[in-house]
Amino acid sequence: MKKNDEIEKLYGRFSKEMENIPLPSEDELMQMLDRHDAQGVRQVPFVPVRRRRTPWRYAVAAMVAGALFVFGWLLWPQGGSPSPMVAEQAESGEQKAESGRTTQDSIIPATIAEPEIIKPRQLASREAGNGERKAESEKPTADSAVRQEIVVPVVLPAEQLPALAETEPADTTAAPQPSAVDSTATSPKPEHEIDDYPERPTIKETEDIIKQENSQRALRKRKLSGKIKSHDKDGKSFIDKQKNEKDGVRVVTPKSTPPPSAPMPHYIPMGNGQNRIIWY
Amino acid sequence: MTHQEKQKAFVAMIKQHERLILKVCALYTNSCRSELSDLYQDAVCALWESYDSFKGQSKPSTWIYSVTRYTMIKSSRRHRLETTSISSVDVENIASEGNDSDVLDELRQAIAALPPDDRDVFVMWMEGFNPGEIGETLGLSYGTVATRITRIKIKLRRLLKDYKEVVR
Known part of the structure; x- marks a missing residue:
């Protein structure tokens, strides 16, 4: 490897320049080393970093865990009943709703009607209608300004219902609601006879609907995949093709690709459910 | 001792x-x-x-x-x-160096552009170490060192040429 090129020359110039830089003599170097030794080996003070930091970490972790536990205990429902905080929130929400509602009540005192007996089923339907009623109650109308009634719903177990239904007075003040108990009826209907739902389709009707839907879905799928075409490549309609096939005329569509030269397997049915494979 | x-x-x-x-x-x-x-x-x-x-x-x-x-x-x-921070003393030092540092700068620019491994090989080669010693120090074989020296030279020549064009 030759060294006589530009880079070597440049490095030579660089070396010459380095020789011009003054460097400490032997005595100076000895003094420097003595000074270095006098300073001693640089000792890094031993600090048990992990041991010092660990209690802090544990303390912070414990505090976070404690906070999470307390919040979890307050917010999580215990044994099905709402936790104290949730109950408080619910109460405050009710109070707020009441305070919002009684702006008109403060002008005209409200009368408290007798407790109405509501079955669990009715309660569900009533709750569904609560939204509409709330929206209506928010609108100030002439009637609502005159008189407002507070209805306190009471849910009773099913055993007490027939006995109470007999003694129930006719509620004329309450708004008409979809209730199963007819106040005009002489005797209340048993629970199993009450039917709030519309007529259900029979099993046959359901099957027909499912079949229809399935066929429609399959048709849609085939249309989307492009399997159903109105015309073939030659421009003949498929209806004509099917008709010809029914009449005994076999329609052969020419293949675009020539038959392969390599032998292909041909399956000939043997009659016993098995096929014989012949390669040609 | x-x-x-x-x-x-x-x-x-x-x-x-x-x-x-x-x-x-x-x-x-x-x-x-x-x-x-x-x-x-x-x-x-x-x-x-x-x-x-x-x-x-x-x-x-x-x-x-x-x-x-x-x-x-x-x-x-x-x-x-x-x-x-550059103090006034540093500025005076730089000014007094003048054109003496041109060679150093030129070579530094070229060597700094090399990858670290190539830089080691080049400096050692220039300091008169033979490829065997270079390989022993850097953990490379004799053949690898020799090949690298040739490639580094080509690379440096190109870099120096570019540098000179920029200076002019």
Whole structure:
């Protein structure tokens, strides 16, 4: 490897320049080393970093865990009943709703009607209608300004219902609601006879609907995949093709690709459910 | 061997290879001429600290080169982290250096553009180490070192050409 090129020359110039830089003599170097030794080996003070930091970490972790536990205990429902905080929130929400509602009540005192007996089923339907009623109650109308009634719903177990239904007075003040108990009826209907739902389709009707839907879905799928075409490549309609096939005329569509030269397997049915494979 | 004798032997060895230490200091750091003496002292201290580990199995120049190179790499990393402000004294120093540092700058620019492995090979080759010694120090085979030297030369020639064009 030759060294006589530009880079070597440049490095030579660089070396010459380095020789011009003054460097400490032997005595100076000895003094420097003595000074270095006098300073001693640089000792890094031993600090048990992990041991010092660990209690802090544990303390912070414990505090976070404690906070999470307390919040979890307050917010999580215990044994099905709402936790104290949730109950408080619910109460405050009710109070707020009441305070919002009684702006008109403060002008005209409200009368408290007798407790109405509501079955669990009715309660569900009533709750569904609560939204509409709330929206209506928010609108100030002439009637609502005159008189407002507070209805306190009471849910009773099913055993007490027939006995109470007999003694129930006719509620004329309450708004008409979809209730199963007819106040005009002489005797209340048993629970199993009450039917709030519309007529259900029979099993046959359901099957027909499912079949229809399935066929429609399959048709849609085939249309989307492009399997159903109105015309073939030659421009003949498929209806004509099917008709010809029914009449005994076999329609052969020419293949675009020539038959392969390599032998292909041909399956000939043997009659016993098995096929014989012949390669040609 | 007493401490005094050990110190004397060390100083004699350093004096023998002082220009090698200085060149490594200059090539591995972006320091100006005034800072070179400080870097040299740092390198000598580092060599003195690790002098006990030198068993004499390799050539003293190889050991000195390795320790100095490592110290300079560490120093340049430290410098990169520190933010230094240019004082009026530094400005005067730079102005007084004038055209003397042109060669140094030119070579530094070219060498700095090389990958670290290639830089080591090149500097050692230029300092007169043979490919076998270079390979022993850097953990490369003889053939690899020889190939790298040829490639580095081509690369440096191109870099220097570009540099000259930029200067002109």
